[in-house]
Amino acid sequence: MHELAICQSLLAQVENVARENDADRVSVITIELGPLSGVVPVLLKRTFGVARRGTLAENAELVVEETQPRIRCRSCGKEATVPENRLLCPDCGDYHVTLTGGDELILKTVTLHATEPPETETGSMASLAKEY
């Protein structure tokens, strides 16, 4: 159960992105997650619900885009989506394969909001702030 450590790392990254963009609220976080990253989506989401408290992402939604393991066979060139514990070429059965997907653990996007515009700036954040 290392999802808490991953979650803390995620939240720190998200808060940095928010601060660098003068935002003080995060509404959506999108991550890409493959089963071969070793992180379990349902555990990560559950942990996120607790870990986000007191952060700029306190009310944020965590969107997890799950990927599938994909391999390219180095013997016959076949590309295929395969189960995570059977990374073999489905055509020729060879185990000399290259993983081309399924181990992702990536912060993709963060949706930011500013409740008050920065005093010296106008523009996108200021207009966004009018919504609140």
Add this chain to the structure above:
Amino acid sequence: MCDTCGCSITDGNRAQAHAIHAPSGADTIEVLESLLAHNDHQASHNREHFDNHGVIALNLMSSPGAGKTTLLESTIEALGGKRRIAVIEGDLETENDAARIRRCGVPAVQITTGTACHLDAHLVHDAVHELDLDELDIVFIENVGNLVCPASFDLGQHLNVTLLSTTEGDDKPAKYPVMFRGADMVLLTKTDLLEALKDDFRPENAERAVRALGNEAPILRLSPRQPHTLEPWLDWILESHARQRGAPVSRAV
């Protein structure tokens, strides 16, 4: 916070800092960065440290009780006169394993993770600074006994060694694909028990399960109780160290 196993954040991974580029006028920012970027950065730094001293770092992982510490004791006994060895020990609690290693006559740094179920690059960095790398050839990092969490964290090692003991199931590689896929060496340990275990553990099944993960790593069968079975493992360590001395290469993260 985690009531299941007490897994927790470690001292090292709290402060994070990353540069991002925001498309102006947009409220959704594209980041595209590993969730473990901070750990990975520290791991690269650790690996550079090892490289600069011609030291090879081997990360030993397995279930609790698969025989990591016993294997290290036998390995140190066999190689102690030929190479200068140190061990970084990761455990939830106690200095017991480090004490066992020190009795073999080599330095050992114990990391007690408290409630964390894995080592991370920051914990290892602190431990590395307690070692004199100028006086070493090989650093073994004995990870916390756990086939799940340690697989996700780069520590700055050069090679991963995963142990599977014959008293566990021979289908474990299929159950823990992340761990066994990442192994550069798989050791089937306690093979002196194979005769008694009969069909409960068939080494060829375990080997097939490792290959089914697309892993081409060598798989050795050994038992410290039968010292001659250790020879291919000892040769592999010496060859790996010789390669490291010849051309230190840092893996890009």
